[in-house]
Amino acid sequence: MIDYQIRGENISTTEAIENYIKMRLEKLNNYIDANNNPIAHVNLRKYNEKTFKVEVTMPLPFLTLRAEETQSDFYSAVDLVSAKLLRQIRKFKTRVNRKSREKGFKGIDFNEQVDPLVPEEAEDKKLEVIRRKTLSLKPMDLEEAALQMEMLDHDFFLFLNADTNQLDIIYKRDDGKYGLIETENVESSK
Structure with missing residues (x-):
């Protein structure tokens, strides 16, 4: 189970707001091993121009999930942040964790569930390095x-x-x- 630390700036965190955030981020429990004791640090901000910024950071072993979104509708911002976090998990799972498991590393245990609302990214997309630099560190x-x-x-x-x-x-x-x-x-x- 994810523990939540919800903090608001220029916005009071009501029970309804906290429940909506927990409901949307609860999907992450399907992908993250509960033994990692995940904590979601949620920062909410309301700006003068009536926009809302939602930031979520989840430090996990060998990976930190982080997403932020600014929207005029608070609930839309929470929905978009949730979708971004799910995409990050999918990307990590398909690109990095597969290689780690082949080497016998057990970092994060992901379940094999797929969320139909999150579009699949191209799994075989090759990393292209377009510039290389060498540093002499003193x-x-x-x-x-x-x-x-x-x-x-x-x-x-x-x-x-x-x-x-x-x-x-x-x-x-x-x-x-x-x-x-x-x-x-x-x-x-x-």
Whole structure:
């Protein structure tokens, strides 16, 4: 069973709203193993121009599902987010999990149910890399990484964090502030 953490900004989360969100996201239970203790972090926002933004993030082992949608109708936004999450699961299942299972990896246990409302994507669509870059990583602190990113006029920058000796990514957010993605080594079970 999915646990829900529903938060609203400029909108009160009524019982009817929470029940609708749970009803629409309940379909995900058919695909996600309950042993993973899934938690859906749901953020709702109402903007002055009478539009609603629905964001759902579900961290799972080796995968994070995330979708957001902005619509003038709150219920339409929830429906579209639900459909996006189902498509992400299908994409992960057909492209990545199949290869992992062949190697004996057990990350996420997906049931074989198919939702008729979610269109099938082309399963054999080949990944096409159109550009390749090579980086020489020198240790640097966060401020230097931000400066390098700005000098290159990029939205993100991969660097070797001098403090942690790990690969990290600094990125520019839509609000003009910065975000940091810190990496950690994960032991794979064999």
